[in-house]
Amino acid sequence: MTSLAGIPYNTLVVAAGVAAVGFAAGVIGSLGVLRKRALAGDAAAHATLVGVAAAFLVTGRRDLPVLLLGALVAAVASLGVLVLIRRFTRTRDDAATAIVLGVSFGLGITLLSGITARGIPGGGGLEQFLLGHTAALTAADAGLLAAVSAAAVLLVWLGLKEAVLVAFDPDFAAALGWPVTVIDYALVALVAVMVVVGLPAAGAVLVTALVVIPPVAARQWTDRAGTMLLLAGLIGLVSAVAGVAASAVVPRLATGPTIVLMAAAIFALSLLLAPGRRRGA
Amino acid sequence: MNAWLSEQAAMHAWAIATAAVVSSGCALVGTLLVVRRMSLLGDAISHAVLPGIVVAVLAGGRPGGMLVLVAAVVTALLTVWLTQALKSRAGLAEDAAAGVVFTTLFAAGVVLVTAAAARIDLDPSCVLHGILELVPFDTVRLGGFEVPRAFVTAAAVFGLLLAAAILTWKEQLATAFDPAAARAAGIPVGLVTTGLLAATALATVASFEAVGAILVVAMLVVPAATAELLVHRLPWMALVAVIVAVFAACAGYLAAWWFNTSAAGMMAVVLGLEYFAAAVLAPSDGVLSRAVARLWLAWRVTCEDCLAAVWRSEELAADGRAEAPTAVSLWQSVAFRWLAASGQLVGAQGAWRLSTRGRVEAETVVRSHRLWEAWLGRHTELPLDHLHPPAEWIEHHLGATVRKRIEAEVGVQESDPHGRSIPPERK
Known part of the structure; x- marks a missing residue:
C-alpha cells in the first residue's frame, strides 16, 4: 500500500506520529501550565538547536534519533546552566531564562551557519529544525516520535494523582511528605523531552507553543484536571495534524507556525464559546 | 588591489558600527527591563513585533523606515495589551498568557513572510537571525557619503532612546524601584511603563535586520545582566551594559568573519562568554572572589x-x-x-x-x-x-x-x- 485516498502512505504515518506528539505535548503541557511553569521549556527549546548541530558535527550523520539525542542533551544542559546561574549569581530568574535562551540560540545559529557555509553534505537540511518541517520525516522517525510520546503519556498516567496535587497545592504535597522537588524536576524533565520530540514538527522557536496553547485552550472548558489533560491532548493532536497537512499541501510553508496558528484558533474559539468560565486560576 | 582591500575594510567597519549602535540601544533599554524583572516581556516583544513589521513592509514601508517603526511599536503594545487581557479575562497566569500571545503572533509573522516571500524584501532566515553581513550593501547617500540604511535607522533610534532615557531618567528610576511611592509622588507609572515597552519595540525593530527577531533577546538582557554583576548603581550599570554590548558587537563580528559563520549568532555567543566571565570574576559578587x-x-x-x-x-x-x-x-x-x-x-x-x-x-x-x-x-x-x-x-x-x-x-x-x-x- 503506497497511498490512501490519494495521500501518500508516508505522509499518513508521519501525520500519525506527529499527532501522537501533539497529544502528549498537550497532556504534559497541562501539568506545566497548572504548576504555573508554562514557559519552563522555552529556554531548553531554543537550546536544542545547539544539540542538533553538535550531534551532526560529531557523528556526521543526519539520522533523526542521533539529532534528537543531541537535542535532549543540550536541553538538559541548558536547564543545568539555569540551576547554576540561580545558585551562584545574583541574576534573577527572568533574566537567567532570557540569557540561556538567547545565548544558546546564538550558539545554535553560529553552528548551523558554520555548517552551511562549509557546505558539509547534508548540513543544509538542519535549518528545518528552526521552524519545523515534517515532509522529510520517514515512517521510522514517526515511529520513534510516537513511541517516546506514548511513553511520556504513560508516565503521566502512572503519576497523575501526585503530579496534579503538586501542581495545585505544592505546600500540602510537601506536608504529606512527598518529594515535591523531585516531582517538579520530573515534570520539567518531561517538558524537556516533549520539547525535543516536538522539535521536528514545530521547530526550536515555536515548540513551546505545543506545551502552552492546547492546555490553556482546554482550561477554558473544564475545571477538572483529568478532563483538561485529555482535552489538551486532543487539541494538540488536531493542531499537529493540521500543521502536517498544511505544510504537505502548501510549498515552503513550515509546519511549526501552522500548528501554532491552528492551536491559537482553537484557543480563541474556546475563549468565545466555552460556557461559564470568566476568571480564577 | 589596495582599493579593493580598503573597500572590504570599509564594508566590515560599517557592519561593525551598525552592530555596535544596534546593541547599544538594546543594552540601554535592557538595563531597565532587567532591573524591573521584565526580561521575558522583552523576549515576548522581540518575537511578537514580526507580524507588525511584515504587514508594514507589505503595505509599502521600507525595512527600517518610519512606517515599520510605528507598526512595530503598535504591535508591541498590542502584545502587552493582549497578554493583560488574557490574564484578566481568561484567568491565565502571566507567563502562560505571554506564551500564547507571542508564539501566535510570531507564527503569524512567519506564515506572512513565507506567503509573501516573493514580493517583499524579507526572508524567513533573516527573520530568525538577521544578516549583518548584508547590511553594508544597502546604502543611502548622506552628506556625500554612502551610509548603510540600517546604520542610519539604528543611529536615529539610539539617539531617540538615549534622549528619552536622559529626559525621563528620574521617572524610570522611581518606577523601577518603588512603583507605589512613584505613584504617590504623582509620576504616571503606567505611562512610564508604556514608554519602556515602546522603547523595547523600537530597539528590537532597529536590530531586526542586523540580528533578527530572536537574538534580540540576548542583546537586550545579557549586557544588562552582566553589568548588574559588576556594578551596583543604575547609571553605571547602563554604561557598563553599553560597553559590554559594543565589545560583543566588535569581537562577535570579527570572530564570525574569522570562522566564516553568522555574525549575529557569534555576537550572542560573545555576550554569553562575557556574562560567564563576569559571573566568575566579578570583584565582589564573582564566584571566584x-x-x-x-x-x-x-x-x-x-x-x-x-x-x-x-x-x-x-x-x-x-x-x-x-x-x-x-x-x-x-x-x-x-x-x-x-x-x-x-x-x-x-x-x-x-x-x-x-x-x-x-x-x-x-x-x-x-x-x-x-x-x-x-x-x-x-x-x-x-x-x-x-x-x-x-x-x-x-x-x-x-x-x-x-x-x-x-x-x-x-x-x-x-x-x-x-x-x-x-x-x-x-x-
Missing part, C-alpha cells in the same frame, strides 16, 4: 585558633597542667608551620611557644572569646556549658570597638563565667 574570600576566612580562623590553642596551653602550664597543642589536621599543621615561619610562634612541633607578636594576636582572640562568654552569661539563660560554641565562632569576628562596648556593658572583669581570666586589650 567569593570562593577566595571564604578560603581566606577559613585560613584566618585556623591561624587564630592555633594561636589561641597555644595561649591556652601556656595558661594551663602556668597552673602546672601542661598540655601541648598539636595539629589535628593537615590544614592546621600547615597553619602552625606558617605561624612559625612568620614569627608568631617559636620552638618546634609539639612544643610551640608564642612570640611577643603572636601573644598579642592570641590574647586578642581569647579576650574576644571570653568577653562574649561573659556577655552571654549575663544576658542569656544559656547554661554554662553552652557558652563556648557561640564564642568559639564569634571570636574571629569581633573588632576592638565591639570588645570595648562589651566591656563597658559587662563591666571590667577579671574572669569569664568559667572562672578563667580575660586578657587585657592589647591592640
